[in-house]
Amino acid sequence: MSHHGLESAVGIEKPRPKVIVGGVGTGGHYFPAVVVANELQERKFDVVFLARKGFVEETVARQYGVKTFSINPRPFYGKSLIVKFLFVFSLIFSIGRLHALTKHAIGLAFGGFGAVPLVISCMINRSIFYIFEPNRVPGKATQRFAARAKRVFLGLPLLKNINAVTAITGVPIRHEFLESLNQTRSKAPHGAVSILFYGGSQGAQRLNDLALELQKIMPKKWFLTIIAGDRDYARIIRAKGERIRVIPFTEKPWQEIRQADLIISRAGALAGYEILALNKKVIWIPFPYAIDDHQFHNALYFAKLGDALVQKEIDVTADSLARCIGELLRKKRKQGTRIIRDAEKRIVDYLLQDRA
Template sequence: MVTFCESIFRGNDSSDFKIEVKEMEKRIVISGIGTGGHYFPAVVVAKEFLRRNFDVIFLSRPGFKEERVGRMFGLKIFYINPKPFSGKTIFLKIIALFSFIKCIIRLIPLVKKGIGFSFGGFGALPLTFACLIKRRPFYLFEPNCIPGRATRVVSNYARRVFLGMPSKINLKARCEVTGIPVREEFKNSVYYSNKTEREKRILFIGGSQGAKRLNEWAISLTKILPGEFTIVIISGERDFNWVFERKDSRTVVIPFTDKPWDEIKKAEVVVSRAGALAGYELLTLNKKIVFVPFPYATDNHQLYNAQYFSELGNAIVLEEKKTTEEIIAQKILEMMKRQVENKGEIILDAEKRIVDFVEKETG
């Protein structure tokens, strides 16, 4: 039996304290740093590891949303503070590099007898590099059709890469398509979502960061759609003030919600960006969807996600540059007339499949 008392954790009372971690051989360190597309699948998988008696440590930046979500799931939090490299000046890139090195140094003792599990994004690299330095096994989860740069950099060193959907790029790694882990509340909301009698309610959702263009279209729609329609906008916190000021009595504006299933299940049609997690959640609830991929996403990965989703569900794909509020309104009315049908099955037990693999391969 090995114990570990060297690392500092932050408690629920925001004070620092020492945690003694037992059963080191069952430790798994999980990084979900980034946006909702990173930390929500991470906490779902973390919860499944906890259920199977793993010692789970969840990496978070201090004060960011992933910390709050991790605590909601009852996870033990360990702080690192990596800075993103992309789109920065040379000076900021140097700062990012030093933050990266500092994170690796903090993580090396943590992974010494454990397993690493990264859910992508810039926050994933310190954990994977710490595992490489200590020659510890690590796993990757990649939700998108076009794997992110962080995944491509280290995938050939990973024990296995779990894919949310089939990859358009041939990764030099052992890969397994498992589907995307979604929160249990989405699965529990399927029955209500499939009820046929529903008000004419249209939901615009741009993901955890919001989407300005979608918000602009949504605000305009009450001038185009008939009076019985209600428009609900999950605006993102950044755009909430101006969207709220411009809304009328038929529009409901929400900055962000930890319970998106409550709004999604009540909607007749959803207009959404095509982030991997957001799209998968909508498919889980069997919604009619108008996908408008973010055109500036890295490697245009949202377009490929949307095309894949449209093959599985009741969805169409529009290009932002060719779309106006009139076109959005027309497509919404067309989708209202469609019968809901399942074009393909999505995987709804991704977290169990993932943990099964890890348990089998690590003993």
């Protein structure tokens, strides 16, 4: 009897294939990617996480105990010939580095420019690959390669259907968010209202400016926290009053979100899921220059799920924001938001189902 036949006869499970997880990009790419990588490891898959050497995604993957492999794709921003040349050169070089790695492996790409070399390498090797698309309007990489993917996992329902096999899984969020639901909040002074300005991992200059304008007109019981981003931190520190606390960046946003009574936020898919997971009242101010205005469409969807209002950046002023905050604070809190809280398990279930 062959070795393979012997395995089948005694019921020994075939070794699970290697999964190459593409987590290059910003927090919206690498945080969901690392959550899924951990779930794959729990289920005995061999996982390799693609990251740029010395970038945040490499540090995060290692903090969460995931093995990394370095590639250095360049974003395709700008129209100059040198940018196009660097993009193409880095793409070819990254595909070359991945060639041996993606043979007989499964690719799992988490969007953005970092997904492209992984997907193309899988196509060259005729390896199965999956794409995770977090937003309601799919990004360029998803649009281009969705039809060739085994399945496209959707963080949010798409605004329009695409030519692909899709499954709505929700957005994977770090376990610390759900664990923090069981922790008690620090005691605030009687009647104090804590408002968090949350611009995502990079901070958001317009949200920072709104916080500075709001401090001049807000009631005495309101206290603001701004996650300002490294680039804007020094400016905000100089301009803030005594009822504003400023931090440049946090690796533990669940702590700040849990402490807040209300949050002013951009509407990236990951930030939205993180806030809704903690059942917070929120005013979404979508980033108006996001590709295909995807943050606005995300915000409209999120607003249906929780205690939320949507304000367009072009329309919002400190006065209108103060009115919206007052209105939301007076509203009775909903019982809980209808988001999917086990996205990483659903994604890995599909990988196993597709192998069966």
